[in-house]
Amino acid sequence: DVKVTQSSRYLVKRTGEKVFLECVQDMDHENMFWYRQDPGLGLRLIYFSYDVKMKEKGDIPEGYSVSREKKERFSLILESASTNQTSMYLCASTHQGADTEAFFGQGTRLTVV
Amino acid sequence: DAKTTQPTSMDCAEGRAANLPCNHSTISGNEYVYWYRQIHSQGPQYIIHGLKNNETNEMASLIITEDRKSSTLILPHATLRDTAVYYCIVRSYTGGFKTIFGAGTRLFVKA
Numbered sequence: 001d002v003k004v005t006q007s008s009r010y011l012v013k014r015t016g017e018k019v020f021l022e023c024v025q026d027m028d029h030e031n032m033f034w035y036r037q038d039p040g041l042g043l044r045l046i047y048f049s050y051d052v053k054m055k056e057k058g059d060i061p062e063g064y065s066v067s068r069e070k071k072e073r074f075s076l077i078l079e080s081a082s083t084n085q086t087s088m089y090l091c092a093s094t095h096q097g098a099d100t101e102a103f104f105g106q107g108t109r110l111t112v113v
Numbered sequence: 114d115a116k117t118t119q120p121t122s123m124d125c126a127e128g129r130a131a132n133l134p135c136n137h138s139t140i141s142g143n144e145y146v147y148w149y150r151q152i153h154s155q156g157p158q159y160i161i162h163g164l165k166n167n168e169t170n171e172m173a174s175l176i177i178t179e180d181r182k183s184s185t186l187i188l189p190h191a192t193l194r195d196t197a198v199y200y201c202i203v204r205s206y207t208g209g210f211k212t213i214f215g216a217g218t219r220l221f222v223k224a
Binding site for chain 1: 145147149154155156157158159162164200212213214215216217
């Protein structure tokens with residue numbers, strides 16, 4: 001069974017903390033993505049990566065960075081967490097190309113207090 | 114990537130067909146239309162995709178207009194478990210690739 005696994009289902013962090021959200025896929029996918037989801041706003045793309053050590057900004061990259069040191073792992077980093085980063089974070093992966101479906105992780109609900 | 118427009122919400126009676134429309138008037142020739150759905154508290158789940166021909170699988174049918182500016186997802190016999198948010202997206206390969214989601218359509222299937 002294909003798998004995209006996010007390291008935590010629920011996370012509570014304090015304002016100003018550095019936060020790491022980890023995502024691992026076992027499908028040898030080239031592309032990986034981080035989204036955040038907020039009520040009424042759908043899924044918004046934060047960053048994506050189409051190869052190891054490659055990254056591209058999505059629509060809302062401010063306040064976030066990413067790391068892709070290995071093909072199977074894509075990390076989202078909140079350098080200094082703020083309360084407006086409280087959200088559901090979703091990781092996804094696909095093979096390269098336009099004709100391939102995306103697989104999503106179960107999501108991490110992050111609360112910054 | 115082309116943007117999509119979907120109705121905010123729709124109702125459907127259980128056992129009837131649910132027809133979910135999507136406009137993607139700025140779609141370009143190499144962009145595929147994808148549909149995903151998200152049931153509360155879960156990650157989005159792939160349903161179906163197509164380029165220009167109509168497609169059918171075990172979950173749904175996808176009808177794409179000849180000019181490709183709009184499409185319709187059809188759930189032939191909706192059940193209560195089909196209540197979810199349905200996202201229509203378009204994506205293309207551009208060396209890298211990004212998938213942009215809109216707000217989706219919240220489908221309520223009623224008994």
